Amino acid sequence: MKNLFDLKGKIVLVTGASSGLGSDAAKAYAEYGAKVALLARRKEKLESIAEEIKQLGGESIPVQCDVTNEEMVKNAVEEIIKQYGKIDILLNNSGVAIKGGVHNLTEEDWNKSMNTNVKGIYLVSKYVIPYMKEQNYGKVVNIASVNAVIADKDDLFIRHSYNASKSAVIGLTKGMAASYGKHGITVNAVGPALFESEITKDTLFKSDEFLKEYSEKNPVERPAEKGELNGTLIYLSSDASSYVNGQFILVDGGVSIV
Numbered sequence: 001m002k003n004l005f006d007l008k009g010k011i012v013l014v015t016g017a018s019s020g021l022g023s024d025a026a027k028a029y030a031e032y033g034a035k036v037a038l039l040a041r042r043k044e045k046l047e048s049i050a051e052e053i054k055q056l057g058g059e060s061i062p063v064q065c066d067v068t069n070e071e072m073v074k075n076a077v078e079e080i081i082k083q084y085g086k087i088d089i090l091l092n093n094s095g096v097a098i099k100g101g102v103h104n105l106t107e108e109d110w111n112k113s114m115n116t117n118v119k120g121i122y123l124v125s126k127y128v129i130p131y132m133k134e135q136n137y138g139k140v141v142n143i144a145s146v147n148a149v150i151a152d153k154d155d156l157f158i159r160h161s162y163n164a165s166k167s168a169v170i171g172l173t174k175g176m177a178a179s180y181g182k183h184g185i186t187v188n189a190v191g192p193a194l195f196e197s198e199i200t201k202d203t204l205f206k207s208d209e210f211l212k213e214y215s216e217k218n219p220v221e222r223p224a225e226k227g228e229l230n231g232t233l234i235y236l237s238s239d240a241s242s243y244v245n246g247q248f249i250l251v252d253g254g255v256s257i258v
């Protein structure tokens with residue numbers, strides 16, 4: 001029987017693979033049989049994730065790159081093509097979550113949010129999509145956030161540039177999906193809610209009051225557990241989702257519907 005989730009023979013590029021959701025996803029891709037290009041700025045972190053993947057019996061390469069820098073992105077994609085010959089799956093996951101509202105955000109922070117969370121997806125996709133078109137096959141998954149569709153009114157957790165950038169990811173996903181479907185490429189977005197990671201461990205996960213309030217508000221009455229994003233990512237990256245295109249799937253325990 002064909003396993004629709006099997007990723008054997010596939011090459012995956014994961015951005016933001018040096019920590020959190022990206023490193024978890026990279027390991028899951030390797031477990032499903034794919035070879036993984038691990039991209040981020042911190043090389044040592046990438047090397048240690050590559051070592052973990054090796055211990056799991058998988059294969060990966062670390063690729064140091066800042067997704068906001070076009071020259072670095074171009075070189076990184078070329079390096080992956082040189083090593084693996086193709087890219088079948090692109091997980092655009094690199095992101096920053098900068099605190100602040102329009103009344104107190106610096107222009108520098110605004111630009112950092114938009115450049116990392118939106119321009120980064122544009123740049124990496126710009127260099128990967130031509131290879132996907134050439135092979136008439138590709139799966140692109142863009143990481144947005146539940147905060148693309150809901151905001152927090154508590155001043156402690158105000159993040160307007162994050163809200164704006166993650167909403168933009170959904171728009172970009174729809175545009176890409178509409179254009180590249182005819183080339184055998186699907187493009188979808190995912191909206192995680194609260195997962196523990198470098199972004200959240202010293203902020204949201206440090207506040208017992210926030211965690212209690214969040215859990216009370218969420219239908220499943222808890223934050224996400226490690227690895228709970230992977231099922232959706234594997235689904236959207238595999239042939240199980242061959243006719244799913246331009247969609248935004250929330251992985252949020254239902255917090256956005258109450």
Ligand SMILES: NC(=O)c1ccc[n+]([C@@H]2O[C@H](COP(=O)([O-])OP(=O)(O)OC[C@H]3O[C@@H](n4cnc5c(N)ncnc54)[C@H](OP(=O)(O)O)[C@@H]3O)[C@@H](O)[C@H]2O)c1
Pocket residue numbers: 015016017018019020021022039040041042043045065066067068093094095096097116143144145146191192193194195196197198199200
């Ligand atoms: N954790 C959550 O609750 C949650 C909820 C919703 C959405 N998300 C989204 O999930 C994604 C992953 O976040 P996370 O929670 O796993 O946080 P994280 O542990 O801080 O991971 C962020 C990743 O992005 C990379 N990155 C940041 N700026 C970069 C740049 N300029 N170039 C290349 N890579 C860059 C970081 O690597 P380097 O620093 O090594 O470059 C790191 O690997 C983000 O897009 C985030 O917005 C997270």
